[in-house]
Amino acid sequence: MSRYFTRLRVKRSYKWKSRSTSVDRKLNRHFYESMIIQVEGRPVDTVVTLGQFILIEGDDDDNPYVARLLKFYSDEDGKAKKAKVQWYVRYCEVPQNKRKLLGRQPHPQEIFYYSDSSCDSEVDAETILCTVEVKHVPGEQPFPDDAKKETLFVKLSWDTKVFKQFEPDFMKPFENVMTPPKQILQSPPRESPVSTPPPKTPTTRGTTPRALPTPDPMVMKRADCATYTPYTRGCMSTGRRNSREAESIHSASKLSASKLMSGKRRGRITSEPGIRKKLELSSPGKKMTREDVLGELLDDDLAQKLSTSPPRSLKLTIRLTPLEVKQNFPRDEEDFSLQPLQSPNKPTASALDTEDFTSLGVRGLEDSSADEGVTVLPTPQRRRATPRRGSLRRQARTPSQRKSSSDLVRSSLSVLAEEEHEDSPVQTAATPRSRRKCAQLVSSRIKQQLAVSGERNLDDEDDDGDDCVFVPSKIDLQSSSDEEVEAKVESDDELTISRKSRRVTGSRTPQATEKSRASTRTPRKTPSKKAAPTTPRTPKTPKTPRHATPVIPSRSQPARTPGNVLEEARASLHVSAVPESLPCREQEFQDIYNFVESKVIDGTGGCMYISGVPGTGKTATVHEVIRSLQQAADLDEIPQFRFIEINGMKMTDPHQAYVQILQKLTNQKVTPDHAASLLEKRFSSPAPKKETTVLLVDELDLLWTRKQNVLYNLFDWPTRRHARLVVLTIANTMDLPERIMINRVASRLGLTRMSFQPYTFKQLQQIIASRLNRVRAFEEDALQLVSRKVAALSGDARRCLDICRRATEICEFSADPKSGTGLVGMTHVMQALDEMFSSVYITAIKCASVQEQLFLRAVIAEFRRLGLEEATFQQVYVQHQALCRMEGLGPTSVSESMAVCQRLGACRLLLVESSRLDILLRVRLNVSQDDVLYALKAD
């Protein structure tokens, strides 16, 4: 769980890597190719590019959602960054009852292509955690053993009803798009699906960064983040890239991929940054450099493509002119239709690539980008090139293009990385229009460079996209409304396209997907587990300024264990002792259990209100329910769920509830307002892999605020479609909803209520007996006396246990060896009861000093004289003086009398007004007159 905290702790900022690649004016969306995720405290940023596999922030820290990034776009206002994804599910996310359909033990890193179209594929880009490596494993092949933990494998698809053989085509569209030139070239060596995993998996995080255009350290960081932060929905470039790489590799290189080859490739990739730097150095201005780089890259790609794929040659040529577009198209087609063909092509390409890389830094850059982000690129190209083909392709492309380009630029500027960072904020500050102009300029330059492609110019959107590519990603964040519009349109298109394309390409992708599965899985499981112990510590650091861990020092001497029967009884009678079972609450237990279980199984949400006077076992019963549900979940009888507990008494302010819930869910520490919005987002945004959250709210009444927004939210969240939240609330009063809640809150709480009756004496007796099951320390009658007494007074089990505990103490101290039995008897219990229940007033009056007693008497005398229950001190003083004279005591001064009065007031035998009033203060009795007279008479 705790693994992914980093994300939560560390603030992440998400920025578009470059300008929007295209704009959908109808929807006012701007589409992007890649996004930069900056993690606070890490020098290097992660770049997420289209087509990559990403981890998306989910409920489960250990198992963030896996998805493939299809589109990036921003909304009209440019603020919200959205991403279109194709979901993948983990085995644990498959409903419990359907898991058997798999018919085999799932590989721990296995994921399934999620083909349920009803699932919302749009996510908030800022929930993307990082990229992840996913590999496709063909159905008949075993899962690679040497896969690293971070790598996930895809073998099958899951459409919520059956597991099907996963068609690798699903993964292809992106691959084609992304890796058109380089993939083909590089992939051949890797092609064997089995071989590919090893390089990817463990190193993926490490290696992937290399593959990515962004400098290695950034990638590394991202990878780390990825391991830590399952939640983020935002797409991290690294993970995606990795996955893309993997996919591309797999798809391209089905035939045979030697690990060595892949290793080499990585080596190249790693070397890229340096190359990029060189490029940068050579390039005068950033924009220029970018353009140049792009141009070079494009050229390289074209060349590679041309050279690599003989069968495609026709298409390749086409590609050359429009560069991106044409290339992509042919490739896609190839990929879809001719998988076998690709493989042969790829080897050649790979060889070429290697050469290119070594010789030309630019190419190397391109390759890397191609591997990761290039795949994405092709799609936009397609769009540009052939508007007919469908917006889908275009969309897919545009984002990828942007990303890849941005990545490239970045990599090239790695030396100046810091500068970039500095620049980026400035750029962001700049108005969107200005950017746009810049972008246009850039695009025009690009066009000039790429004069070959006339088709491009036709597409305005494409131009925009290009522009965006060249502009630093950070600018993109603030992208103009126009861009956003475009992006939306594109994204819509993308969605449809992506689905179609995947299905179409099905045959190809399987390998890649399987690999990707493996990669995604592995990262989660192993790293998460490993990280888990470490991360919990790390999250704490932000909490307290000095990384303080809340710990009470340990004792120097070991605690003594109970030595005799009475001590043992005392230990088991302590309220804190957790009994094996909760007797006398079977019905309530069953009701709550059924309620929660049904909600967990259905994946729905709901509220329940539990009331009862203190000490009737409300919280204990709920805990017991959760314990047994968790056992059931461990045995896989019901789906896994999370249990979170907050207590209204244990927070300083009702709004802290948000903070505590969020902290327990994600270990994030934020302000109440922010926490509320995060929770709101979390519970209202759809995510197919969410597990049910069971939230126990103890002492509900203390969360009451004037606007009741805390209560409202608590009860409103479960009603959300995607929340999967079960809220159990506990309070003391039965009619709390009616009394303190306004209608809309009470209505949401619903009518699922349960009331815990105070224990009857038989139940209390049973409770004590069950706690004492082994130990015989009490006489039967004594137990009955206690339980009857307590049942008559309050029915509070705590009281009952405390009395019994006290009785054992009394028994122990008074234990005469003669009395023999050593059991706690009636006398001891009686004494304990007396101590706890008897009023002390009478004894206090008896023990009071003479003057105090006289004063009390004077008060009563004055009351009788006045016929009221209230008198001023002056009046009482007169009586007091008279009584003193009668008793033969010397007269007391007013000051003395006042002191006496104040003393009686301090111990609340009298109720006295503030002493500021002096002799005019009013006096009342806090005890009945009869009690006073009784006490004084007995004296």
Added chain:
Amino acid sequence: MSKRKSRDSHMTVGQCVSQAQKILRQRFCHQEVSTSPVGLECQHKHLLELLRRTAVHGESNSVLIVGPRGTGKTMLLNYVLKELQEEKDVKSNIMLVHLNGLLQTDDRIALKEITRQLNLENVVGDKVFGSFAENLAFLLEALKKGDRSSSRPVIFVLDEFDLFAHHKNQTLLYNLLDVSQSAQAPVSVVGLTCRLDVLELLEKRVKSRFSHRQIHLLGSLSFSQYLETAASQLSLPPDFPDAKFANEWNTSVKKLCEDKSVEGVLRKHFEGSKDFRSLHTLLLLALSRVTVSNPVIRPGNLLEAGRCSSADSKANILHGVSILELCLIIAMKHLNDIYEGEPFNFQMVHNEFKKFISRKSHSIHNFEKPVVIKAFEHLQQLELIRPVEASSAKIQKDYQLMKLVLDHTQVMEAVQRYPQCPTDVRQWASSAFA
């Protein structure tokens, strides 16, 4: 004296006296625990066993020590804690947290203080970091992480426990008591209060979590015990440097306590209250009379101290007022008699005073009205009279309703004791028509 000095430990009488005064003052003012508490054996045993179980077995407990002021609650607790600290297997095993409801007036301060005293990790030097919410979460987390067998027991001492019950939501009490009733770090919550009805202050869920153990200290000691305590409090310890002086002192104390008049003073004091603290003030007054020329406490000293402590504060103030002011007070007294305690204003008082002047113009100077007003205002400043309503802005000063905050007896006594009080005034005081 010089002989004694030379014979014994080379201390002059002056040194001995100041030394003795120092020791006794320390005893009286610091409430030092010297001997086991008198008459509290049962309570002592109960508390000791309770805290020992926490320290040794890690059993969580909560207990309230209830009793009127000055009955020795804190002394008992301190004595028990001292005893516990002396036990080998307990000494380094417990952590103490002292809180006082008068100092930690809200939970935020209290939490910081707890964190500071526990020296948790968010404490640097004397500073505690983090907000209120963070501190609470941190402390609870710390306590939750502990368990019975491994963490060091914490004893929370809450002085003026009733004041903690007035904190918002009783959050602190709830949490402390909740910890004491759940399987977390072992804690003992010891509350000290003088309010007998303290349990009624607790909210029901807080109350349910309290174990309902109460140790009552009601000051049930008899006069002879009281006398003994007074004697033992006055006597010097055996390790006093000048043995001879100590001997003489102790014999004189013994004699003093046997003196009838002294016994009378002490008995009166005892009847007033059994509070040891007030006894200490009494003895302290007597002790301050001890000088080099008067190296022991004499009965006269104690009698004077008794008179001082039982003196009426108002009478002393009246002793210093001017004759005009005294006359005004007498006028007010008559008005009180006439109108049965109804409030009066300056005009009424002035009329009454003028009537007196017109009858007995020779006995007292006829003051101008502004002078009388000034005197009236002075009385108000002395708080011998107080306005009925606080909002005096709208009403003219002359007509603002006032009440006399003096009893008849106090007025009469003041008039009797007033130096060189004109006879007419005296007569007027006793009768309005004199």
